[in-house]
Amino acid sequence: MQHGSIIQATRKQGPDVWQFRWSEKDRSGRRIYRKKVIGTVRQYPDAQAARHATTALLAHINAGASENGGCKITVEQICEHFEQRELRSGDSFRSFATVKTYRGYIRKWIKPRWGSLCLDEIKAVEVEAWLRRLSLARSSLAKIRSILSILFNHACRYELFDRNPMRFVRQGAKRRRAPDVLTAAEIKELVDHLPFVNALLSFWRHQPA
Secondary structure: OOOOEEEEEOOOOOOOEEEEEEEEEOOOOOEEEEEEEEEEOOOOOOHHHHHHOOHHHHHHHHHHHOOOOOOOOEHHHHHHHHHHHHOOOOOOOOOHHHHHHHHHHHHHHHHHHHOOOEHHHOOHHHHHHHHHHOOOOHHHHHHHHHHHHHHHHHHHHOOOOOOOHHHHOOOOOOOOOOOOOOOHHHHHHHHHOOHHHHHHHHHHHOOOO
């Protein structure tokens, strides 16, 4: 089990950066030293914040060092990785409302149900069945599925996982039932029972052109 180290490095241009350094052995047993830039000191003001941002990366490194080579990154870890890089205040290209929505869905629905599971344990049919059991509007269910898909795409983009099972989850955003449409007669009957509306319409009719 590796823990690696966090080092603050100076660049010729721009702010200092945090580097994550670790070592691993190749097939011949020779030790290879590696490093990866985590972010700048503006993004992560101290070493503790930079260390927190390496959660998913460290899990990936340790998974690669295991005998079976399986990816053992959990959904909770990729959520943290995503929030650190995509939902930071002032750094995100998303609006404040979108960031708030993403955080809310992740913390209320995604982490409690799927957080402890590894990415390779998430199955499309199980997610689909879970969504069908939730007593939420179709639009909310579609949002949960969309955010899960975004999380898997994020993992793929950072080479922490190699597929997105959410593309097989069937979930529409259409209404469960068609809205009721009033006929002209029903609208007239409704208006006739609104004294204030009648008085207002009468007032408008008697106004000079």
